[in-house]
Amino acid sequence: MIHQFKNNGYNVVIDVNSGAIHVVDDVTYDFLSYWQESGKEQAFAKMKETHSQVSESELLEIQSEIDSLIQDGSLFTEDNYEPKIKDFTARPTVVKALCLHITHDCNLACKYCFAEEGEYHTGKRELMSYEVGKQALDFLVANSGSRVNLEVDFFGGEPLMNWQVVKDLVAYGRSIEKQHNKNFRFTLTTNGVLLNDEIQEFANKEMANVVLSCDGRPEIHDLMRPFRKGAPSYDIVMPKFKKLAESRNQDKYYIRGTFTRNNLDFSKDVIHLANEGFKQISVEPVVAQETDDYALREEDLPKLFEEYDSLAAEMMRRQGTDKDFNFFHFMIDLEGGPCVYKRLSGCGSGTEYMAVTPTGELYPCHQFVGNTDFCLGDVWNGVKKTEVVNEFKHCNVYAKEECRNCFARFYCSGGCAANAFNFTGSILGNYHVGCELQKKRIECAIALKVHAASKDA
Amino acid sequence: MEHIKTLNTKRLQNTVKEGGCGECQTSCQSACKTSCTVGNQSCEQK
Structure with missing residues (x-):
């Protein structure tokens, strides 16, 4: 199976x-298309018929x-x-x-928050205690087999609202690494409101990655990421994010935004x-739920594809x-x-990856927190709902009909x-808008590599 | 080759034998938290 696409002037073929990944001329592009459709002999015959200007040799x-x-x-390699x-x-x-989930509380009230301003459908604001966090780290060590990282x-x-516990848990983690032959890679996701020099210094010492939430242009950021009483947050967080990014030498962090129907021009x-x-x-x-006015819709796809293309073109420049x-x-x-196992076996949620609530409950991932059907157990007693874990364990591309040929x-x-699950009611379903955007992004990513290689050549 | 330029040398079929050690990062833990992207991740064996 091959996949062909044209992007920013390149003819790309993915085996x-x-x-x-191959880059081909126009004639070869058509030849390969016929080849995939009807095999070698017929492809040759069709090419002679449709490309009479090209010599047989x-x-x-x-x-x-x-x-x-x-x-x-x-x-045309087989899938074995x-x-x-x-x-x-x-x-x-x-x-x-x-x-x-070091806290189920937040100082912002982002309109698209799947965590419902931190409360995760529970209606309760909670902070994780040191004891729960410590037990979570012990649970991880005990259930990680021979894996080192x-x-x-x-x-x-917002984890900075419970910062002391974060620091204490990092210290605890570091104190048990050696005896168990483990290496903790801590990361932090923050909205930046409470970021200060002390936190920055600690994060630079201990956090392998930091994710900084910001949506881009001030008017877009402030529309969706206001404080609880509606005040804008861009001017407060932006200078702190810039400083943090510089202090990490512009590496090992992401400034991470969310785009919605309010900014389809997200490039x-x-x-x-x-x-x-x-x-x-x-x-x-x-x-988002289909009923949310800011949710992306099927009809937005052409515009979003254009945006990805134009972003790729700008990045090429x-x-x-x-x-x-x-x-x-x-x-x-x-x-x-990654190897083929990693690529085809799913994201690991519910098996290799779990979310822990402030009270120590285990969920397959952060997105399922609050949906008690998916509560797997807790950090003291471990996983109890093995049938749910098994469902996640067998959730891979071969279990999804639409993925098999994609x-x-x-x-x-x-x-x-x-x-x-949110869009189809099953973890084995496919969220179509997400799939289409993902495919477009992969094409753009490869086109960028092609462009870089052509410049090197 | 005149008509086809190949960009990369890695072939997935060659990772079947030695892959699967599981030391790599969990997909969602990198930046996204809302999508599953594995193509950009690194192999810990390299």
């Missing part, structure tokens, strides 16, 4: 099952190049992975990452953040200049990326289980 030359890449395992992925996902899994994200609500928000000096940027589609920046959803590692499956791993 889906091997991950090989040139067609034979192209045919021979294609043949040699097929031989080489770089074109299914039995291996089934065995892989059936293996006993270990927990390797926790999302610690353990990831812990301090999430909320302007990305460019705004880049022009403010940020080098690590992520601006992502909102996850900036490549190699001091205005260059990374856009998280356009980052792709074509040489050192070229993007090696890049998105079957997509987000929470999105699938």
Whole structure:
């Protein structure tokens, strides 16, 4: 199976099952399209019929190049992975990452918040105690088998509202790493309101990554991310974010925004953040109920595709200049990326990754918190609802009919289980708008790589 | 090759044998929290 697309003047061919990426001329592009449709012999005949201006010797030359890449395992490679992925996902899994909901409270009232201003459908504002957090880290260590790297994200609500507990938990984690042969990678997600020099210094010492929430242009940010009484927050958080990004040498952080139906022209928000000096940027589609007025709709897709294309074009123009920046959803590692198991076995929610509430309950991921059907157990007694864990364990691309034949499956791993559940009622469903956007992003990401390679050449 | 330029040398079928160690980062833990993107992640064995 191949996937072909044209982007910013490049003809790109992805050999889906091997991950090989090819750039081809116009004639070869058409030849490959016929080849996929009807096989070698018929493709040649069709090319002679439709491309009479191309000599037979040139067609034979192209045919021979294609043949040699097929031989080489770089074109029309078969998908032989299914039995291996089934065995892989059936293996006993270990927990390797926790999302610690260090607070279910927030000092902002973002309109799209899936955490409902931190309360997560519970109507209660809560802070995680040190004891609960400590037990969560012990649970992680005890359930992580021989895995060395353990990831812990301090999430909320707004985690800086419970900062002392964050610091104490980092200290506790560090104190037990050596004896258990573990390496904690702590990360922090914050809205920046309470950020100060002391927190910055601590974060730079201890946090492997920091995610800073900002939506881009001031009017867009302030529309969706006001304080509880409606006051704007952009001018308060922006200077702090700039300072933090600089103090981390513009690395190992993301300034992360959400785009909604209110800013379908979100590429302007990305460019705004880049022009403010940020080098690590992520601006992502909102996850919302269809009934929300800011939710993205099917009819918005053409506009959103245009936005991704225009963002990619701008990034191409900036490549190699001091205005260059990374856009998280356009980052792709074509040489050192993950193995096929990682790519096809799903995101790990409910098995390798779990969220912990302030009171110590375990959920498959942060997006499911508050939906008690998905409460898996707690950090003292471990996972009790094994049937739910099993459901997540077997949620991979081969369990989803629409993923089986999608070229993007090696890049998105079957997509987000929470999105699938929210839109279709099943974690095995597909959230169509999300899939279409993901496919577009992959194409843009590859086009950027092609552009960089063509400049090098 | 005249008509086809190949961009990368990594082939997924070659990762079947030695892959699957599970040391890599969880997809959602990187930045997103709302989407699953694995193509951009790094292999810990490299």
